[in-house]
Amino acid sequence: MFIAHKRKKDGEIQELSAHLSEVSNLAATFAKKIDAESAGRLIGLLHDFGKYSQEFQLYIKSATGEINPDEDDYVDAKGMKGKVDHSTAGAQLVWQRLKRFGNSGQGELCGQILALCIASHHSGLIDCIGVDDKPVFSNRMSKPDEKVHLDECQRTADKEILEKLDQLASVDQVKKLFNQLRRFVDFTNPSTIDFFNLGFFTRFLFSCLIDADRLNSAEFEDPIRLKERLERSGSINWKVAIDRLENHLSRLSVRNYVDELRREISNNCKNNAYKSQGLYTLTVPTGGGKTYASLRYALHHARHHGLERIIYIIPYTSIIEQNAKVIREIVEHKSDTRPWVLEHHSNLEPEQQTWQSKLVSENWDAPIVLTTMVQLLETLFSGGTKGVRRLHQLANSVLVFDEIQTLPINCVHIFCNVMNFLVQGCNTTAVLCTATQPLLNELKCPEKGQLIVSEGNELAGDFNRHFVDLRRVDIYNQIKPGGWSAPEISALALEQFQKHGSCLVIVNTKAWAQELYLRCAECVNDSEIFHLSTNQCPRHRKILLYLIKKRLKHRKPVLCLSTQLIEAGVDVDFSSVIRFLAGLDSIAQAAGRCNRNGTLKDEHGNLIKGQVFVINPDRESTGMLKDIDVGKDKAERVLSEEYEDMLSPAAIKQYFRYYFFDRADDMSYLLVGKQHRNDSLLNLLSSRIGCNENFSNRENKVTLLRQAFMEAGRQFKAIDAPTQAVIVQYGKKGRNLVNELCSVAKEFNARRYYQLLRQAQKYSVNVFPNIWDKLIKENAVHEIQAEHGIYYLDEEYYNESFGLGTERVGRMTAQIL
Numbered sequence: 001m002f003i004a005h006k007r008k009k010d011g012e013i014q015e016l017s018a019h020l021s022e023v024s025n026l027a028a029t030f031a032k033k034i035d036a037e038s039a040g041r042l043i044g045l046l047h048d049f050g051k052y053s054q055e056f057q058l059y060i061k062s063a064t065g066e067i068n069p070d071e072d073d074y075v076d077a078k079g080m081k082g083k084v085d086h087s088t089a090g091a092q093l094v095w096q097r098l099k100r101f102g103n104s105g106q107g108e109l110c111g112q113i114l115a116l117c118i119a120s121h122h123s124g125l126i127d128c129i130g131v132d133d134k135p136v137f138s139n140r141m142s143k144p145d146e147k148v149h150l151d152e153c154q155r156t157a158d159k160e161i162l163e164k165l166d167q168l169a170s171v172d173q174v175k176k177l178f179n180q181l182r183r184f185v186d187f188t189n190p191s192t193i194d195f196f197n198l199g200f201f202t203r204f205l206f207s208c209l210i211d212a213d214r215l216n217s218a219e220f221e222d223p224i225r226l227k228e229r230l231e232r233s234g235s236i237n238w239k240v241a242i243d244r245l246e247n248h249l250s251r252l253s254v255r256n257y258v259d260e261l262r263r264e265i266s267n268n269c270k271n272n273a274y275k276s277q278g279l280y281t282l283t284v285p286t287g288g289g290k291t292y293a294s295l296r297y298a299l300h301h302a303r304h305h306g307l308e309r310i311i312y313i314i315p316y317t318s319i320i321e322q323n324a325k326v327i328r329e330i331v332e333h334k335s336d337t338r339p340w341v342l343e344h345h346s347n348l349e350p351e352q353q354t355w356q357s358k359l360v361s362e363n364w365d366a367p368i369v370l371t372t373m374v375q376l377l378e379t380l381f382s383g384g385t386k387g388v389r390r391l392h393q394l395a396n397s398v399l400v401f402d403e404i405q406t407l408p409i410n411c412v413h414i415f416c417n418v419m420n421f422l423v424q425g426c427n428t429t430a431v432l433c434t435a436t437q438p439l440l441n442e443l444k445c446p447e448k449g450q451l452i453v454s455e456g457n458e459l460a461g462d463f464n465r466h467f468v469d470l471r472r473v474d475i476y477n478q479i480k481p482g483g484w485s486a487p488e489i490s491a492l493a494l495e496q497f498q499k500h501g502s503c504l505v506i507v508n509t510k511a512w513a514q515e516l517y518l519r520c521a522e523c524v525n526d527s528e529i530f531h532l533s534t535n536q537c538p539r540h541r542k543i544l545l546y547l548i549k550k551r552l553k554h555r556k557p558v559l560c561l562s563t564q565l566i567e568a569g570v571d572v573d574f575s576s577v578i579r580f581l582a583g584l585d586s587i588a589q590a591a592g593r594c595n596r597n598g599t600l601k602d603e604h605g606n607l608i609k610g611q612v613f614v615i616n617p618d619r620e621s622t623g624m625l626k627d628i629d630v631g632k633d634k635a636e637r638v639l640s641e642e643y644e645d646m647l648s649p650a651a652i653k654q655y656f657r658y659y660f661f662d663r664a665d666d667m668s669y670l671l672v673g674k675q676h677r678n679d680s681l682l683n684l685l686s687s688r689i690g691c692n693e694n695f696s697n698r699e700n701k702v703t704l705l706r707q708a709f710m711e712a713g714r715q716f717k718a719i720d721a722p723t724q725a726v727i728v729q730y731g732k733k734g735r736n737l738v739n740e741l742c743s744v745a746k747e748f749n750a751r752r753y754y755q756l757l758r759q760a761q762k763y764s765v766n767v768f769p770n771i772w773d774k775l776i777k778e779n780a781v782h783e784i785q786a787e788h789g790i791y792y793l794d795e796e797y798y799n800e801s802f803g804l805g806t807e808r809v810g811r812m813t814a815q816i817l
Helices: 016-034 037-046 054-063 088-098 106-119 136-141 150-156 159-168 171-181 192-221 223-232 238-250 257-272 290-305 317-331 355-360 373-381 388-394 409-425 463-469 486-500 510-521 538-553 584-591 626-639 649-662 664-668 709-715 731-746 750-763 769-777
Strands: 003-006 013-015 279-283 309-314 341-344 368-372 397-402 429-434 473-477 502-506 529-532 558-562 576-580 610-615 724-727 764-767 781-783 791-793
Touching: 003 016, 003 054, 003 192, 013 016, 016 037, 016 159, 016 192, 016 388, 037 088, 037 106, 037 159, 037 171, 037 192, 088 106, 088 136, 088 150, 106 136, 106 171, 106 192, 192 223, 192 388, 192 409, 192 709, 238 290, 238 317, 257 290, 257 463, 279 290, 279 409, 290 309, 290 317, 290 397, 290 429, 309 317, 309 373, 309 388, 317 341, 317 368, 317 538, 341 750, 368 373, 373 388, 373 409, 388 397, 409 429, 409 664, 463 649, 473 584, 486 502, 486 510, 486 558, 486 576, 486 610, 510 529, 510 558, 529 538, 538 558, 538 731, 538 750, 576 584, 584 610, 584 626, 584 649, 626 649, 649 664, 724 731, 724 769, 731 750, 731 791, 750 764, 764 769, 769 781
Parallel strands: 279 429, 309 368, 309 397, 341 368, 397 429, 473 610, 502 558, 502 576, 529 558, 576 610, 724 791
Antiparallel strands: 003 013, 724 764, 781 791
């Protein structure tokens, strides 16, 4: 008997043939989404083919106690961990079988794609050709048999596996797969985008294999998870969610002109939901009811086209809980057999996955998923295997991008290429939601990739009219030479607070938020002043926002000092807003927090506009934040051009023209360092211009992949400075959560651990490297369990006002993070 896995809790053995067959079936199901079912079946069948070797079987039997230490066959499993190659055999086998088919090298290309998936299923996609021109793929395919054991595996493999292999590794496989590739690639004269598509097709198949393998391993370890997955399999009954939403909307009263316009936009979205799948824009002024309108569109569209899920991609974790709460209250009922909504917004999963973390990692298997742009970009471009397993879930889905203008500038071209790939070949519909639509279909270098948006693809209707009708504020340009000092800003905030009863100050850095809070707190009651930043965990911010909204609703005084986390999608309504100079899109978002519902009145009861002041501080450390710095410069330029309304559609369009023109060179994700001089992530993932190595004997043959996948994964970070998530002990629930996580980890219970990690997302803070180093030196962070890669914060380093800090609360003053 050949062993694939041995269950920890009861010693049950999963036979290798069963694992290969089950992963094969799962991978085929996932790959069917891009009409590559047979290819998925083949890579699933061969991914662990190397486990048929005696070397691997002695290793796993020694590691799991099947062979006792005193037996002759026993080996030092601990010393051999990670050193027994069981992935190359299957890769070499599929490469050897397929490369001989096709007069123009079609079999070589198809064999290479499948071999890459198999060879990489533990490491993340390997390079085809390294940045040092090393022929990584070719070397892997010629790795000596004494290290790979392919001949031995072919002799000893189960007969049923070999029979399936003979059926699948055929000329028909090459014909099917190559025909599918031609949907994405022009092989006669491949462009940068064609090469990118070829690589991304490979990544999609790789995702199918990784998720299939991880799922099967998790379901063998915890059979209840298999039962649950099978119970929720089948098509989603979207009508249930639609009926609940429509019932909810029918009960909403129309109080004023703002509500009338929100209803009009919502109705437009519903009517447009029956159009064909594609790439759409949803351009709605701030406060125009985008959440309800986009949900209405997505549910009706998913039902009409028989889609599998709706994925909301949201820029900030601060918005996820709010939106998730809104959606849950509408579509979920206690009688439901499974939840409709999944939130996924933390990087708590360790980068180096242990077997435990593989069991508990998220794969977005829910009808409605809410995640962040960071998580999505990690799924699309990061290295390793943690994020990529979710990628195939983007097919047969509606992707709703909330505040698309927050897309990192260095990801523009690669993001556009992926969206076009998904929309054109994966039955995906993408909706770009914002009040300030960036010009992603009008880029300076379209040959590197820009969105393909058809005429008439705006869902909301006439945006220019909507903008005029929803204008509820006046913007005051208060920028002055030398800038505003902290005492002057505090005085302005207190003046507006005392005059209007509520004032929101939005700054660009945590340092300013803390300083202004401390200054203003000297003159304001504790119950009336609030501080918000990402140093506070989502649960903490949720409580603070609840208190803020409750006070605003009952016309009680509120002074809030916040970083920009509050300006996108957070449903608050202040009488006055002060915004530090930033990009015009950010100023527009800030304006959306002022007089949001159009109810502001003067002392005579007449409707009036809110006031938004744009100011420049006299000192600000944004030099390392290029997005903010360039945004400030281009916004100031537009503000000086004397538009009648500085947030009008024409002004916003001009702002993005300036901004995108200035940042055109950054859009390919430029790399730094001597090794990557004049190189970019786009190039590593596409044509590899500048690479001197090539595959031999390729004349008159289709191209092979040259991508440096692994190097691209190493270089990619969705945010400039990678963060480390840490669980904070906020409140009694936070402390209990950490205590239980520690106890569950010691006596590993995958199911409970999985549940606790989901809960922990609400109590996690993402920390930048410089702060992480300080916490380590202070001995303020502790691992839940050795080698799990998941950490919690000493409760003495969490402050009720400011959240996570690098000093104990008792000696904390105005620490600036």
